Amino acid sequence: xxxxxxxxxxxxxxxxxxxxxxxxxxxxxxxxxxxxxxxxxxxxxxxxxxxxxxxxxxxxxxxxxxxxxxxxxxxxxxxxxxxxxxxxxxxxxxxxxxxxxxxxxxxxxxxxxxxxxxxxxxxxxxxxxxxxxxxxxxxxxxxxxxxxxxxxxxxxxxxxxxxxxxxxxxxxxxxxxxxxxxxxxxxxxxxxxxxxxxxxxxxxxxxxxxxxxxxxxxxxxxxxxxxxxxxxxxxxxxxxxxxxxxxxxxxxxxxxxxxxxxxxxxxxxxxxxxxxxxxxxxxxxxxxxxxxxxxxxxxxxxxxxxxxxxxxxxxxxxxxxxxxxxxxxxxxxxxxxxxxxxxxxxxxxxxxxxxxxxxxxxxxxxxxxxxxxxxxxxxxxxxxxxxxxxxxxxxxxxx
Amino acid sequence: xxxxxxxxxxxxxxxxxxxxxxxxxxxxxxxxxxxxxxxxxxxxxxxxxxxxxxxxxxxxxxxxxxxxxxxxxxxxxxxxxxxxxxxxxxxxxxxxxxxxxxxxxxxxxxxxxxxxxxxxxxxxxxxxxxxxxxxxxxxxxxxxxxxxxxxxxxxxxxxxxxxxxxxxxxxxxxxxxxxxxxxxxxxxxxxxxxxxxxxxxxxxxxxxxxxxxxxxxxxxxxxxxxxxxxxxxxxxxxxxxxxxxxxxxxxxxxxxxxxxxxxxxxxxxxxxxxxxxxxxxxxxxxxxxxxxxxxxxxxxxxxxxxxxxxxxxxxxxxxxxxxxxxxxxxxxxxxxxxxxxxxxxxxxxxxxxxxxxxxxxxxxxxxxxxxxxxxxxxxxxxxxxxxxxxxxxxxxxxxxxxxxxxxxxxxxxxx
Numbered sequence: 001x002x003x004x005x006x007x008x009x010x011x012x013x014x015x016x017x018x019x020x021x022x023x024x025x026x027x028x029x030x031x032x033x034x035x036x037x038x039x040x041x042x043x044x045x046x047x048x049x050x051x052x053x054x055x056x057x058x059x060x061x062x063x064x065x066x067x068x069x070x071x072x073x074x075x076x077x078x079x080x081x082x083x084x085x086x087x088x089x090x091x092x093x094x095x096x097x098x099x100x101x102x103x104x105x106x107x108x109x110x111x112x113x114x115x116x117x118x119x120x121x122x123x124x125x126x127x128x129x130x131x132x133x134x135x136x137x138x139x140x141x142x143x144x145x146x147x148x149x150x151x152x153x154x155x156x157x158x159x160x161x162x163x164x165x166x167x168x169x170x171x172x173x174x175x176x177x178x179x180x181x182x183x184x185x186x187x188x189x190x191x192x193x194x195x196x197x198x199x200x201x202x203x204x205x206x207x208x209x210x211x212x213x214x215x216x217x218x219x220x221x222x223x224x225x226x227x228x229x230x231x232x233x234x235x236x237x238x239x240x241x242x243x244x245x246x247x248x249x250x251x252x253x254x255x256x257x258x259x260x261x262x263x264x265x266x267x268x269x270x271x272x273x274x275x276x277x278x279x280x281x282x283x284x285x286x287x288x289x290x291x292x293x294x295x296x297x298x299x300x301x302x303x304x305x306x307x308x309x310x311x312x313x314x315x316x317x318x319x320x321x322x323x324x325x326x327x328x329x330x331x332x333x334x335x336x337x338x339x340x341x342x343x344x345x346x347x348x349x350x351x352x353x354x355x356x357x358x359x360x361x362x363x364x365x366x367x368x369x370x371x372x373x374x375x376x377x378x379x380x381x382x383x384x385x386x387x388x389x390x391x392x393x394x395x396x397x398x399x
Numbered sequence: 400x401x402x403x404x405x406x407x408x409x410x411x412x413x414x415x416x417x418x419x420x421x422x423x424x425x426x427x428x429x430x431x432x433x434x435x436x437x438x439x440x441x442x443x444x445x446x447x448x449x450x451x452x453x454x455x456x457x458x459x460x461x462x463x464x465x466x467x468x469x470x471x472x473x474x475x476x477x478x479x480x481x482x483x484x485x486x487x488x489x490x491x492x493x494x495x496x497x498x499x500x501x502x503x504x505x506x507x508x509x510x511x512x513x514x515x516x517x518x519x520x521x522x523x524x525x526x527x528x529x530x531x532x533x534x535x536x537x538x539x540x541x542x543x544x545x546x547x548x549x550x551x552x553x554x555x556x557x558x559x560x561x562x563x564x565x566x567x568x569x570x571x572x573x574x575x576x577x578x579x580x581x582x583x584x585x586x587x588x589x590x591x592x593x594x595x596x597x598x599x600x601x602x603x604x605x606x607x608x609x610x611x612x613x614x615x616x617x618x619x620x621x622x623x624x625x626x627x628x629x630x631x632x633x634x635x636x637x638x639x640x641x642x643x644x645x646x647x648x649x650x651x652x653x654x655x656x657x658x659x660x661x662x663x664x665x666x667x668x669x670x671x672x673x674x675x676x677x678x679x680x681x682x683x684x685x686x687x688x689x690x691x692x693x694x695x696x697x698x699x700x701x702x703x704x705x706x707x708x709x710x711x712x713x714x715x716x717x718x719x720x721x722x723x724x725x726x727x728x729x730x731x732x733x734x735x736x737x738x739x740x741x742x743x744x745x746x747x748x749x750x751x752x753x754x755x756x757x758x759x760x761x762x763x764x765x766x767x768x769x770x771x772x773x774x775x776x777x778x779x780x781x782x783x784x785x786x787x788x789x790x791x792x793x794x795x796x797x798x799x800x801x802x803x804x805x806x807x808x809x810x811x812x813x814x
Contacts, residue, residue, distance in 0.1 A: 113635030141641050142639075142640040143638065143640065144637055144639075145637040146447075146635065146637055148636060159769055160766065168761060168762070171761060172758070213770065217762070217781065220760075220763065224758060227751070230754075258725055262671060263717075265667065267711065267715060269660050273663070
């Protein structure tokens with residue numbers, strides 16, 4: 001369906017910005033509480049895989065359904081620290097064992113890995129024999145990660161995140177020429193990363209070396225979303241210099257809303273397909289991605305734009321229009337005559353609203369797109385603005 | 400040739416380049432895209448060189464290490480074993496299709512330290528350990544200049560070796576003083592041969608004979624000695640083993656997920672955008688073909704996360720089309736003709752698409768530079784996906800839509 005451009009309905013994003021920020025704040029607080037809870041029970045805010053902690057992860061397919069407690073008992077014999085054993089839900093023959101193999105009897109580092117391999121073989125055989133024989137047992141997966149790797153991974157991940165964020169900020173600053181845009185985009189990014197981490201903590205998804213790729217993909221996707229909206233704000237500022245900045249944001253968000261929804265929908269479709277059919281190996285990947293993508297779509301619309309507005313430090317004492325007349329606004333730009341009242345259409349029930357002095361109301365009026373929020377502080381502007389206020393009040397009374 | 404024909408030609412060229420490699424590979428019986436070990440199953444080990452205190456790892460040591468490991472894991476060169484040096488002091492060993500991971504781990508867990516030790520008056524058995532015997536070490540693998548398969552005086556297969564100059568001197572003096580005694584040649588503390596010293600060996604040359612040598616194992620031992628001539632201890636940093644069944648299960652599952660999601664997106668686009676939605680579906684199908692084709696062409700190793708990345712990128716690639724079509728609806732709302740609206744929609748949407756994709760590309764490049772192994776593969780897949788999606792979603796969609804708008808002019812088909 002085509003929108004009515006004479007009376008283009010704006011969705012009041014900016015008016016409720018505090019609500020959007022509150023929702024995000026609550027989600028983040030919930031996430032932090034979950035992580036603190038995890039820290040208390042597991043000793044870590046997230047469920048770190050062996051990539052970070054070091055140790056061995058073994059997945060076996062037994063001939064008969066296993067018993068987690070019994071297998072843990074066997075694994076414990078070979079392990080320093082606690083051995084963790086999990087049976088796959090619905091597939092009792094598949095068992096996942098996390099151990100730190102005891103290699104203290106090895107003389108040097110060279111024989112240590114040999115000893116570890118021997119001990120793992122022995123352990124696998126012992127478990128296999130207990131449940132239907134080890135000859136036909138299958139080793140599905142067997143990973144070992146040394147203690148050095150985790151620290152390196154964390155270091156690389158942090159470097160990648162910092163450099164990635166800075167590079168994205170620089171790019172936005174160059175393309176949009178305003179620092180606030182870059183800052184707001186990065187706030188939205190951090191928001192998305194925190195939400196993705198919270199989701200990961202909530203579902204106790206295993207965090208492995210691949211998680212850094214998930215996080216950077218979320219960042220890349222979320223920034224893409226934000227930039228489509230920024231791009232529209234930039235274009236609207238240029239096209240409609242007479243419309244005030246908050247209204248421009250409402251207009252831009254309204255215009256891009258269908259796109260924002262459609263585009264997150266397509267990604268979510270793929271992620272749900274991965275969750276349903278993609279197999280267990282991709283479950284954690286898809287789930288963390290799902291949290292991040294939904295958060296990314298939300299933050300682009302509800303977080304980035306309000307923050308841009310906040311950082312412009314404009315004090316808004318006026319009500320924002322519910323509709324704009326884009327056709328009229330366009331004609332005004334073409335003829336060079338601006339009349340905000342014609343472009344912005346207020347609802348009749350808002351008659352009693354208190355209108356602020358004109359100079360504060362329309363900071364961007366008639367100015368170039370580059371500085372739409374700078375205040376009209378010259379005397380002439382003030383007089384003109386006061387005249388217009390009177391005219392507007394009259395008009396409202398007429399309606 | 401007009402512009403349309405030129406565009407068509409470009410699309411065809413891009414498509415043909417994408418298809419050449421997969422078709423060739425299929426004809427030769429290879430996988431269309433190189434699969435990582437997590438998909439086809441196998442063993443992957445990262446080893447860290449740990450030189451003795453005060454010594455540094457030299458590039459020569461690393462290539463020696465690679466040789467040692469290759470000789471051990473794949474002496475006959477039959478398996479598709481990939482052994483590469485990572486960074487300055489690490490080696491990545493990948494053995495596809497290996498069913499017994501622990502055998503491989505035990506094999507390459509060894510240091511490959513070759514020692515010539517004085518065994519004394521009695522011979523040591525082959526396979527015996529010299530650990531704890533405290534036998535004096537005469538020379539080590541580091542002192543060897545060469546080792547090669549040869550024959551002894553009776554024409555039986557044997558292994559010849561050659562020392563570096565100063566080691567030759569040491570060895571000469573030792574053999575002169577210990578005639579009729581035994582010399583044990585040990586690899587990683589295990590005796591591989593224990594010849595009797597028949598006479599002083601000057602000039603730094605000698606042969607190892609006896610021990611039931613045939614041509615094959617003499618060649619093997621020569622290579623092991625030569626390979627083991629750089630005794631730099633290694634430590635297992637990490638190892639990953641995926642059984643063949645889990646890999647296949649992952650491939651099957653992700654193919655089902657990919658096709659399922661793809662079909663839902665096709666329906667979604669037609670419902671939301673009608674005729675242009677249908678056109679974008681054609682472009683999306685082309686996107687998948689191109690992505691797989693270029694992954695194959697650039698020989699990118701496809702890992703499980705890479706597959707997940709491809710599936711996810713199908714959902715992301717369509718985004719450019721959504722931006723364009725939303726814009727098209729708006730331009731039509733302004734009362735423009737179909738042709739003018741199309742022109743304006745593509746022109747304006749292009750800026751947004753470019754900005755959005757370039758930032759994602761920045762993230763992907765950073766992943767590439769700071770990631771390791773599978774993460775790097777994911778970054779390449781993501782970057783290729785971004786570039787190809789810009790081509791298919793903007794260029795190809797536009798090409799088809801221009802063609803379509805000439806024939807179907809009813810506005811209801813578009814918005």
